[in-house]
Structures are given as C-alpha cells and as structure tokens.
Amino acid sequence: MLKKFISECLATMFLVLIGCGVAIGVNCNAADAGSVVATAAAFGLSIVVLAYSVGQISGGHANPAVSLAMAIRGDITWKEFAIYCCAQVLGAFVGSGILALIFMGVKATGSNSLNAFVAITQADSYTFGVVMLGLLAEVVLTFLFIMAVLGATSKKEWGPVAGIVIGLALFGVHLLGIPLTGTSVNPARALSALVFHMFNGGDAVKADFLTMIACVIGPFIGAALAALVWKLLKGKEEAK
Numbered sequence: 001m002l003k004k005f006i007s008e009c010l011a012t013m014f015l016v017l018i019g020c021g022v023a024i025g026v027n028c029n030a031a032d033a034g035s036v037v038a039t040a041a042a043f044g045l046s047i048v049v050l051a052y053s054v055g056q057i058s059g060g061h062a063n064p065a066v067s068l069a070m071a072i073r074g075d076i077t078w079k080e081f082a083i084y085c086c087a088q089v090l091g092a093f094v095g096s097g098i099l100a101l102i103f104m105g106v107k108a109t110g111s112n113s114l115n116a117f118v119a120i121t122q123a124d125s126y127t128f129g130v131v132m133l134g135l136l137a138e139v140v141l142t143f144l145f146i147m148a149v150l151g152a153t154s155k156k157e158w159g160p161v162a163g164i165v166i167g168l169a170l171f172g173v174h175l176l177g178i179p180l181t182g183t184s185v186n187p188a189r190a191l192s193a194l195v196f197h198m199f200n201g202g203d204a205v206k207a208d209f210l211t212m213i214a215c216v217i218g219p220f221i222g223a224a225l226a227a228l229v230w231k232l233l234k235g236k237e238e239a240k
Contacts, residue, residue, distance in 0.1 A: 001083060007058035008087035009094075011050045015062045016095030016189050019043040020110025023182075024103055036178045043183075044171030051163025060163075063186040064088050065223035069146045072227035075153075085188075092192035100196055111193035111208065112182040112215040126210045134181050134211065138218025139225070141177045142185045145169050146226035154234075184215035191216050 022042035026035040050060040059076075061067045064085045071081040096109045114126060114134040123130055148169030152162040170185070177183030184190035194208045194215070 001080070004058040004080070005083055005087045007054040008061060008084050009091035011054050011058070011060050011062035012088040012091030012188055013095040013098075014050065014091075015043070015046045015186075016092050016110075016192065017098060018046045020096070020189070020193060021099055021102070023110045024099065036175060039178060040171045040174035040183075043174050044167040044169075046167075047170050048163050048167035051166060055163060058084070062088060062091075062188075063219075064188050065142055065146060065186060065219040066149055068220060069150060069223045069227040069230075072224065073150065073231065088188040089191065092188035093195070096192040096196045109193040109196040110182075111197040112184050112190050112211050113207075114181060114211050114214060116180050126207055131210050131213050134214030135218045135221075137177065137180045138184055138214050139222040141173045141181075141183060142219040142222025143226045143229075145173045145185050146223045147230065150226065150230045181211075181215060185219050185222070187216045187219050190219070 019039065019042045023035075023039040026032075026038050047060075047062070050062055054060045059070065061070065061084060067076065067081050067084040067088070070076045071078055076084070099109050114130050117123075117130045117133045117137075118126065121127070121129055121133070149166050152158060152165040152169075158165075173185055174183045177185070191212065194212055198205050198208045
C-alpha cells in the first residue's frame with residue numbers, strides 16, 4: 001500500500017507539473033487555439049506516460065475522480081480509495097508548489113476559472129447561475145472521460161492500448177473544456193491550484209472558492225454517474 005501511495009503521489013505531481021506547467025508557459029486562453037491544443041496535449045500525453053510507467057504499481061490514476069469510479073466498480077476497496085485520494089491531493093499540492101516557485105508567484109499555478117461563463121451570461125461576477133453552469137460543464141466532461149477510462153480498462157487484453165485510449169480521451173475533453181472552465185475533471189489538480197491562487201487575496205479568494213464548487217465537486221459527481229451508468233450497462237450486457 002505504501003508503494004501505491006508513493007506511486008499515486010508522484011503520478012499526480014507529474015500530471016500537475018506537466019499539464020499545468022504547459023498551460024502557464026503558453027498562457028493558455030480560449031482565444032488562442034494553439035495554446036488550447038498544447039495544454040490539452042500536455043495533459044493527454046502525461047496520462048499516457050503514467051499509464052505505462054507507474055500504472056503497473058497503482059493503476060496510475062493520478063485523479064480522485066478516476067479512483068472513485070474504480071472503487072464503485074469494485075477494482076479497488078474504499079480504504080484504498082481514501083489512501084489514493086490522500087496521495088493524489090498531496091502530489092497535486094507539491095506540483096502546484098513547484099510551479100509557483102518556477103514561475104515566481106502563486107498566480108502561476110494553472111488554476112481553473114469560470115470567467116467564460118461570466119462572459120456568456122453577461123453577469124457582473126460569479127453568480128449562482130455561473131457556478132451551476134461551471135458545475136454542469138465539469139460533470140459532463142468528467143462523465144465522458146470516466147466512461148472512456150472504464151471502457152479501456154474493462155478487459156485485460158486491452159491493457160496494451162488502454163493508456164493511449166485514456167490519454168486521447170483526456171486530450172479530447174481538454175479541447176472542449178479549456179475554453180469553459182480550464183478543464184478540471186480532476187479534483188486534486190483543481191484544488192491545489194485554486195488554493196495557491198487564493199494567496200493573491202482580494203476578489204480572488206471568493207472567485208476561487210466558488211470555482212472549487214464546480215471544479216472539485218463536479219468531477220466527483222461526473223465520475224460517480226459514469227461508474228453507475230457503466231455498471232448498469234454492463235449488468236444488462238452480462239444478463240444477455
């Protein structure tokens with residue numbers, strides 16, 4: 001279990017360093033298609049690397065939402081899920097801390113934002129409607145990603161290509177989600193970056209707290225729904 005803890009901690013740290021690091025480096029925003037593709041590719045390729053490196057030790061989840069889906073499907077125990085989450089959150093905070101040091105400031109941690117929905121709804125600030133739209137976006141994005149994860153890992157013979165499929169799925173949801181929320185689909189990655197960003201003070205604290213509702217809670221809801229739908233569909237398939 002200690003090896004799995006260390007594996008998940010390092011995996012999440014690597015994901016945050018590479019994915020968020022590229023996002024910061026290219027100053028990713030919805031208006032720059034090249035930045036969006038670069039960031040999406042960074043997250044997708046990171047997962048591919050992790051799947052074929054630490055995947056054989058802990059599964060290479062690097063994401064509490066993935067671990068939740070695996071716990072619901074029965075691949076890991078709920079005790080393992082709790083340990084995985086602790087490792088992933090720790091790894092994410094270490095990754096965000098390193099990025100803050102590298103880029104010289106807590107603003108540079110690749111935190112999520114709901115500013116796109118503020119513009120879409122023409123609101124003056126982070127209203128209830130803005131937060132709910134962000135939450136819905138993260139639920140849908142995570143649902144799509146987790147369905148791909150569950151499908152790719154459902155058969156042992158698909159093991160050699162599972163990492164590539166999952167990486168492509170993460171790449172795809174990032175292409176869709178970056179212009180909306182910056183794409184979380186990963187509670188640990190979102191939480192660490194937003195907590196660091198809160199140190200900017202002022203209005204950032206309130207905005208980051210409200211963003212957490214969408215980008216930390218949303219992925220858990222999306223993952224649970226995906227796991228339940230998967231169990232329902234597989235149950236019917238096995239009954240035939």
